[in-house]
Amino acid sequence: MPDFSDQFRQEFNQLLRWRRDVRSFRKDPIEGAILERCFATFNLAPSVGLSEPWRVVSITSKTARNNAVANFEAENTDALKGYSGEKAKLYSSLKLSGMNDAPVQLAVYCDDKTGKGQGLGASSMPETKRYSVVAAITQFWLTARAEGLGVGWVSILDPVRMSRDLNVPKDWALIAYLCVGWPEENKTVPTLEQAGWEKRSKTLERLER
Numbered sequence: 519m520p521d522f523s524d525q526f527r528q529e530f531n532q533l534l535r536w537r538r539d540v541r542s543f544r545k546d547p548i549e550g551a552i553l554e555r556c557f558a559t560f561n562l563a564p565s566v567g568l569s570e571p572w573r574v575v576s577i578t579s580k581t582a583r584n585n586a587v588a589n590f591e592a593e594n595t596d597a598l599k600g601y602s603g604e605k606a607k608l609y610s611s612l613k614l615s616g617m618n619d620a621p622v623q624l625a626v627y628c629d630d631k632t633g634k635g636q637g638l639g640a641s642s643m644p645e646t647k648r649y650s651v652v653a654a655i656t657q658f659w660l661t662a663r664a665e666g667l668g669v670g671w672v673s674i675l676d677p678v679r680m681s682r683d684l685n686v687p688k689d690w691a692l693i694a695y696l697c698v699g700w701p702e703e704n705k706t707v708p709t710l711e712q713a714g715w716e717k718r719s720k721t722l723e724r725l726e727r
């Protein structure tokens with residue numbers, strides 16, 4: 519294993535600080551080689567029983583993109599109904615997806631019934647397959663950021679509608695819809711904190727038992 523330097527550790531920490539969920543993108547395309555380097559990190563991720571249950575669908579056609587936007591808009595309108603007064607006003611001012619401009623869009627699924635790994639580690643907690651996909655997404659996110667790209671995670675979606683629209687196998691569960699592209703701006707403060715919606719905790723809550 520390489521002897522990681524202090525400088526690397528500092529830079530890695532900077533990467534975490536600058537990661538951010540990005541929702542505003544420039545429309546310039548992303549070079550294929552850069553994307554390939556990002557995708558390659560999926561297969562370096564931890565997964566329960568080495569099941570590697572991630573399945574990535576690139577959303578490229580106009581129809582699939584329009585369906586995804588319509589799905590988001592319907593669910594976002596519905597979500598707004600859960601707030602009232604000032605909170606509703608603030609919610610409706612938030613930009614909660616970059617689906618209208620991200621050059622690369624990915625629906626990331628978990629193959630809940632994959633035979634790979636032969637069920638090891640997942641017998642009492644089958645949901646660990648989905649956790650494995652989240653872990654892989656995090657690696658992809660950081661790798662993309664290290665390339666200067668931004669990634670935005672969209673979850674305000676009807677997963678059943680999306681799976682039907684994309685015609686994916688019935689055992690696949692939607693984990694994330696990712697918008698990827700060159701960020702309009704880079705910052706260290708989360709957009710939701712900047713907008714006054716929520717604050718990031720400064721300390722980790724730790725318990726001892």
Ligand SMILES: Cc1cc2nc3c(=O)[nH]c(=O)nc-3n(C[C@H](O)[C@H](O)[C@H](O)COP(=O)(O)O)c2cc1C
Nearest residue numbers: 538539541613614615671672673674707708709710
């Ligand atoms: C599971 C998950 C789902 C998310 N869904 C959305 C979403 O639908 N729309 C959105 O704008 N941001 C979404 N986010 C981004 C969060 O709002 C963001 O991570 C959080 O505000 C902290 O900001 P940061 O990622 O810039 O640190 C999601 C993040 C995660 C991890």
